Amino acid sequence: MKRLETDELWTAIDDYLADCLVPGDAALDAALEASQAAGLPAINVAPNQGKLLMLLAQATGARRILEVGTLGGYSTIWLARGLPPDGRLITLEANPDYAEIARANIVRAGLDGKVEIRVGRAQDLLPGLMTEGPFDLVFIDADKPGTPGYFQWAVKLSRRGSLIIVDNVVREGAVLEADGDANVQGMRRFFELAATDPRVSGTAFQTVGAKGHDGLAILLVTASP
Numbered sequence: 092m093k094r095l096e097t098d099e100l101w102t103a104i105d106d107y108l109a110d111c112l113v114p115g116d117a118a119l120d121a122a123l124e125a126s127q128a129a130g131l132p133a134i135n136v137a138p139n140q141g142k143l144l145m146l147l148a149q150a151t152g153a154r155r156i157l158e159v160g161t162l163g164g165y166s167t168i169w170l171a172r173g174l175p176p177d178g179r180l181i182t183l184e185a186n187p188d189y190a191e192i193a194r195a196n197i198v199r200a201g202l203d204g205k206v207e208i209r210v211g212r213a214q215d216l217l218p219g220l221m222t223e224g225p226f227d228l229v230f231i232d233a234d235k236p237g238t239p240g241y242f243q244w245a246v247k248l249s250r251r252g253s254l255i256i257v258d259n260v261v262r263e264g265a266v267l268e269a270d271g272d273a274n275v276q277g278m279r280r281f282f283e284l285a286a287t288d289p290r291v292s293g294t295a296f297q298t299v300g301a302k303g304h305d306g307l308a309i310l311l312v313t314a315s316p
């Protein structure tokens with residue numbers, strides 16, 4: 092077999108894995124097409140990562156999910172599909188144009204009865220969710236400098252047994268750079284907080300694939316916040 096360049100190889104393997112285990116889906120494909128047509132950046136999770144989110148929601152029996160960073164609602168659709176019939180998902184998005192695209196994608200996926208998009212900056216919206224928690228699963232995937240603050244809110248909005256998932260924690264290895272950019276600083280500060288917070292137990296791993304070299308952190312809330 093001809094050896095592919097690393098990125099091509101990762102993408103080809105992602106395609107292979109998706110073909111095997113994450114078959115095409117009209118609503119998800121339409122969400123990506125509509126997002127691309129509207130000019131949204133292609134920074135959604137990959138299909139196999141989206142399915143991981145759905146499986147984690149199902150495996151933990153999540154009934155209430157909070158997402159920080161909606162974009163076109165691609166990961167939202169995956170997460171919402173992991174909810175039981177009476178489950179609910181709140182997703183926060185700062186850009187009203189993106190939220191509009193996401194709304195249409197979520198309606199097309201038949202999930203508008205479960206999903207509520209709140210438009211605004213997460214740092215402004217999160218304090219108002221204290222009366223609506225606790226959430227069983229929180230997915231953090233918005234602006235990276237904001238991640239430490241979102242993580243702190245996620246813990247407050249959780250219960251013992253909740254899962255907190257944070258995307259883009261490796262940043263092509265830049266997470267090793269102590270003097271890295273604001274995105275890297277956000278992730279390094281997040282890791283400091285996660286490492287020293289006695290209420291959570293977590294791990295993180297690198298990912299390679301169609302979305303390049305990055306990583307995901309998964310934390311279990313082990314004590315009542």
Ligand SMILES: C[S@@+](CC[C@H](N)C(=O)[O-])C[C@H]1O[C@@H](n2cnc3c(N)ncnc32)[C@H](O)[C@@H]1O
Nearest residue numbers: 135136160162165166184185212213232233234
């Ligand atoms: C990586 S994208 C989310 C991708 C989405 N989770 C998916 O996988 O389909 C990050 C999103 O966070 C939004 N965002 C950036 N800063 C934000 C903030 N302060 N509050 C809420 N959303 C924010 C961006 O507009 C963008 O849509």
